Amino acid sequence: MDDINLPPSSQKILHLLENGGALTHKELVHLSSLAPRTVRYALKRLKDNDMIVEKFNFRDARQILYEYKDPQTVSAR
Numbered sequence: 001m002d003d004i005n006l007p008p009s010s011q012k013i014l015h016l017l018e019n020g021g022a023l024t025h026k027e028l029v030h031l032s033s034l035a036p037r038t039v040r041y042a043l044k045r046l047k048d049n050d051m052i053v054e055k056f057n058f059r060d061a062r063q064i065l066y067e068y069k070d071p072q073t074v075s076a077r
Contacts, residue, residue, distance in 0.1 A: 017068040
């Protein structure tokens with residue numbers, strides 16, 4: 001996935017998801033110190049590039065969990 005040219009904001013969000021596990025949009029905004037709109041754009045970009053997945057949040061159904069997608073799973077497709 002290194003060949004995909006990601007903006008710094010997307011790289012930061014991807015790094016947080018790689019190391020922090022599944023996180024909500026609100027948690028990503030807090031941890032990254034980026035604006036909510038910037039985080040939304042970064043998540044969309046990562047999802048479009050099949051680098052993250054959205055999961056149902058059983059603790060709070062109003063929020064989506066975002067999780068890093070294992071590169072082995074990505075290359076298997």
